[in-house]
Amino acid sequence: MIRKASDCKKEYRETMRGGNGTVEITNFASPEELNNKGRLFANITLKPGCSIGYHVHEKDSELFYLMKGNALYNDNGVEVSVSAGDVMLCPAGTGHAIANNGEEDAELCAVIVYA
Amino acid sequence: MIRKASDCKKEYRETMRGGNGTVEITNFASPEELNNKGRLFANITLKPGCSIGYHVHEKDSELFYLMKGNALYNDNGVEVSVSAGDVMLCPAGTGHAIANNGEEDAELCAVIVYA
Numbered sequence: 001m002i003r004k005a006s007d008c009k010k011e012y013r014e015t016m017r018g019g020n021g022t023v024e025i026t027n028f029a030s031p032e033e034l035n036n037k038g039r040l041f042a043n044i045t046l047k048p049g050c051s052i053g054y055h056v057h058e059k060d061s062e063l064f065y066l067m068k069g070n071a072l073y074n075d076n077g078v079e080v081s082v083s084a085g086d087v088m089l090c091p092a093g094t095g096h097a098i099a100n101n102g103e104e105d106a107e108l109c110a111v112i113v114y115a
Numbered sequence: 116m117i118r119k120a121s122d123c124k125k126e127y128r129e130t131m132r133g134g135n136g137t138v139e140i141t142n143f144a145s146p147e148e149l150n151n152k153g154r155l156f157a158n159i160t161l162k163p164g165c166s167i168g169y170h171v172h173e174k175d176s177e178l179f180y181l182m183k184g185n186a187l188y189n190d191n192g193v194e195v196s197v198s199a200g201d202v203m204l205c206p207a208g209t210g211h212a213i214a215n216n217g218e219e220d221a222e223l224c225a226v227i228v229y230a
Binding site: 029037073084 | 195
């Protein structure tokens with residue numbers, strides 16, 4: 001089944017998890033299409049200055065692949081600079097945050113799988 | 116946990132599933148890091164003229180997000196042109212193939228979750 005880019009469901013989240021600005025989420029698939037093994041497969045776009053605030057994943061793990069741009073990633077309390085091509089893993093029971101501190105959009109491909 | 120781009124495990128598959136040329140797979144995470152809910156989260160790069168041949172997913176579902184380029188996707192027997200931003204879903208019990216028929220690299224973000 002093909003889902004054209006224009007048919008993907010978009011969400012705009014303001015001050016997401018206490019972060020700054022607007023986060024654009026383009027959902028590629030529903031939890032059912034992920035066989036209920038996870039709940040997210042999406043593009044997350046952060047414009048410069050925008051961020052997702054720190055939060056802990058209690059019952060699932062989130063994986064990010066940074067497709068474009070640069071960001072400051074909070075890896076369970078430790079801040080690390082990441083750039084396009086890097087992968088960030090947030091296993092269940094740990095926390096993370098991400099901020100676009102660059103001058104171009106930061107685009108993540110994100111997956112959430114249940115613990 | 117951060118996995119720098121240069122630390123991701125790369126595989127080069129020749130004539131993958133009976134397709135043409137070489138397919139480059141950059142693995143972002145292990146099945147364990149996917150909580151054994153799936154077995155792949157990866158970048159799949161097809162150079163022009165390269166393809167993955169037709170195969171059926173029996174016990175898992177594969178989802179592709181086309182990050183860059185253009186391709187011809189065989190959606191369970193029906194060929195469809197896809198371009199950057201499009202999403203392709205291959206639920207368990209169905210088949211697919213993908214060929215880069217464009218002039219630039221085609222880059223997919225791929226996820227496989229168990230049925």
